[in-house]
Amino acid sequence: MKNIAIFASGAGSNAQKIIDHFKQSAIARVTLIVCNKPGAGVLQIAEKEGIEAILIDKEQFFHSDRYVQELQQRQIDLVVLAGFLWKVPANLVQAFSNRIINIHPALLPRYGGKGMYGHFVHEAVINAKDAESGITIHYVNEKYDDGATILQERCVVLPDDTPASLAAKIQVLEHTWYPVIVERLLS
Ligand code: GRF
Numbered sequence: 001m002k003n004i005a006i007f008a009s010g011a012g013s014n015a016q017k018i019i020d021h022f023k024q025s026a027i028a029r030v031t032l033i034v035c036n037k038p039g040a041g042v043l044q045i046a047e048k049e050g051i052e053a054i055l056i057d058k059e060q061f062f063h064s065d066r067y068v069q070e071l072q073q074r075q076i077d078l079v080v081l082a083g084f085l086w087k088v089p090a091n092l093v094q095a096f097s098n099r100i101i102n103i104h105p106a107l108l109p110r111y112g113g114k115g116m117y118g119h120f121v122h123e124a125v126i127n128a129k130d131a132e133s134g135i136t137i138h139y140v141n142e143k144y145d146d147g148a149t150i151l152q153e154r155c156v157v158l159p160d161d162t163p164a165s166l167a168a169k170i171q172v173l174e175h176t177w178y179p180v181i182v183e184r185l186l187s
Pocket of ligand 1 (some may be wrong): 008009010011012013014015082083084103104105118176
């Protein structure tokens with residue numbers, strides 16, 4: 001049985017989908033939630049699901065090996081970022097080379113980078129009058145939204161779409177594809 005750690009800072013809807021997907025799985029379980037934001041919805045999900053949660057100490061996250069050790073001690077096989085807004089430090093990227101993935105709510109390399117998250121992404125897509133958007137699931141390296149692409153899925157952007165309506169379409173793609181890709185990578 002493989003062990004999945006989810007890093008998240010927000011509501012945790014993707015975390016919930018991945019947890020649910022692996023509940024009956026013979027392949028893997030979500031065994032750890034790592035969060036940098038006290039009060040985040042994902043912490044309530046962890047509690048409800050009986051999954052261990054760690055709240056990050058920022059200083060130690062960026063300036064020590066503490067979290068590399070926390071993950072290694074728990075024999076984590078794959079780190080899944082799901083709405084985690086901090087850059088992953090180099091020591092963690094190196095220790096889990098090709099074993100950290102992220103989901104971005106646009107078609108990278110467009111609309112990525114620092115500050116491009118949530119509604120900022122969807123506003124930028126709509127302001128640019130793009131005809132399509134989508135999701136990118138990619139490996140994580142030391143830069144924001146920069147590692148090799150694993151999967152992109154597209155949706156149309158209609159002239160009357162708003163950031164909120166586009167976000168809803170994107171969320172359907174995320175919830176559909178992220179658990180599937182996590183499973184594929186662990187199989
Ligand atoms: C998702 O849109 C994901 O693409 C992004 O952050 C959001 C997380 O949403 N990186 P949730 O917390 O999983 O609901």
